Amino acid sequence: MKKYFTIGMAGHIDHGKTSLTKALTNYDTDRLKEEKERKISIELGFAPLLNNEEMHISVIDVPGHERFIKQMIAGVAGIDLVVLVVAADEGVMPQTREHLEILEFLGISHGIVALSKIDRVDEELQELAIADISAELVGTVFENAPVLPIDSLSGRGIEDLRKLLINHISSLETRNSSGAFRMPIDQVFTVKGQGTVVRGTVYDGTITEGADLAVQPKNLSTRVRQMQLFGIKSEAAVAGQRVAINLANISKTDIAKGDVLVNGALFSTTKAVDVSLKLIKEMHYTLKQRAEVKCYFGTTEVVGTIVFFDRNEVFDEEKEILCQLRLHEPVVIKRNDRFIIRRPSPAETIGGGWVLDPLGSKYKFGQQTIAYLLEKQNGTASERVLKLLSSVSCLTKEEILLRTSLTEEALSEVINSDAEIVAITANLYSCLSVIKRLRAQILASLTEFHAEAPMKVGIKKAELIQKLTKQYPIELIDFTLNWCKEEVVSRGEFLANAKFTPHIPKQWSKRIDQLLKRLQEAKFSVQYLSNYFDEVGIPVPLRKDFANFLVSNQQMIALDENFFVDKKTFDQAVQKLKLAVPEMLETKDAKEILGISRKYLIPFLETLDQLGITRRQENNIRKWI
Secondary structure, three states, rough: OOOOOOOEEEEEOOOOHHHHHOOOOOOOOOOOHHHHOOOOOOOOOEEEEEEEEEEEEEEOOOOOHHHHHHHHHHHHOOOOEEEEEEOOOOOOOHHHHHHHHHHOOOOOOOOEEEEHHHHOOOHHHHHEEEEEHHHHHHHOOOOOOOOOOOOOOOOHHHHHHHHHHHHHHOOOOOOOOOOEEEEEEEEEEEEEOOOEEEEEEEEOEEEEEEEEEEEEOOOOEEEEEEEEEOOOOOEEEOOEEEEEEEEEEHHHHOOOOEEEEEOOOOOEEEEEEEEEEEOOOOOOEEEEEEOOOEEEEEEEEEEEEEEEEOOOOOOOOOOEEEEEEEEEEEEEEEOOOOEEEEEOOOOOOEEEEEEEOOOOOOOOOHHHHHHHHHHHHHHHHHHHHHHHHHHHHOEEHHHHHHHOOHHHHHHHHHHHHOOOEEEEEEEEEHHHHHHHHHHHHHHHHHHHHHHHOOOOOOHHHHHHHHHOOOOOOOOHHHHHHHOOOOOOEOOEEEEEOOOOOOOOOHHHHHHHHHHHHHHHHHOOOOHHHHHHHHHOOOHHHHHHHHHHHHHHHHHHHHHHOOEEEHHHHHHHHHHHHHHHHHOEHHHHHHHHOOOHHHHHHHHHHHHHHHOOOOOOOOOOOEEOO
């Protein structure tokens, strides 16, 4: 497959980045009138270095002036290799150092140093400049970077630099083009007759002409009309490419630099980000707890506060600090994304690092939180997935990819090899620890319900699910209920502990026995049931539950809402009628055979119909079923 890479030019203002870009590509990246008049780069500049069947290389020229650090960060955030430009007649300058720190914080480890403007100095000064650069790079990821003397105006060293760049970058791994598409926007403009156009470097995935996209964090829907790669129409764009996209159904005022184009639901917005932060080597001010900082993620700049969990301030710290950025506005990021933080006033770079979890939560101050963040930082792929699932119960495959930044292949391997990870549905996953925790809650809820209502067959399934959905999704609840079906039984619309049997509470059992004895003695000459409850001393609030239990447990039969007879008495009456009148039962026959008054007879016969023992015909005749 064809490879796509982006090279970034970095360094102090007026050290020749734009001139070097033009010498390498034959493109003048200073487009603006103001840039040409002031002879400084203000906005990002872009140019193609190489385009053949095997590889495409773009160059980004970033501003060097300290006032344009935001643009510089936006430019280098998406590069694969950097050319650090240092003028031979000035050597290492403040912006050289700041750019170098920013590059390290952004995780850019491949670099080449271009010693520019060598025609302005003699051999001795050139050697001193190289020594100065080498000393500055000691202890950095660019310590062993090659230093090439060049002069953009005369062309000295340009071809050697071009060859070195192509040779070096061709050995690098390309970005992931198989996942979901993501492109931070760094330029927005309109083209007459075409509408809104955005430019950016594709961070992840692939996009094709006609594809539906979303503009985040604004959650706007749009579509790709057409695309161009440095002025050449293209039907697709992949990770690592510099691309201009003409968007449908969206105006220039709806979208801005810093927004992110994505497809699918794999990228979500966030305002709380767990991070691993490293500070600059020479801080000028103490960084205090909850200090306001400017945060840079890709092309996005957003204000936020920094929250420490193991300190209240920091001044000089070489180790990484696990902390959180709480942002004032939402951003679109994922795990392993790099960031920079700067002090708003006086403006200076404070540090940078990488994202542990794009969807952080609120944590307590203390070592327990630090230990938790360490697990996020250092865990294996399986450990990270399990830790994530244990904290949020269950997620789709896309959500796991977003939170862990694993590739689809790596996640599939984890899912297939780790028995602790459980597929709840075709695309919903949880882990055994969560399922066991939910199981324990279900059993505890049933035990509590049975203790409070021992005469009921169980709790309504809908009631239990409503209680549990405050913590767990319905799919996980249904799965867990099925998973522990040997312990939890379904009785119609009710759920119960498999070992539970409805029963009369021990403290009331003797009184209920007395009530049943009275019903047996009364046969069909019963009083109102409330009278019997009065006689045996059953409180009014409990009577309905007792009555329902005795009926459902087939210890008595309800003739109507007031009269109840002993089940044995009822069964004997039915048997007596069937023997005497085996086919059709008339009301007068029942009265003669049973010898009971109409006060009880009519409710008794209607109860036979309700219970499906008889079916009423015309003229008060009933047929046995």
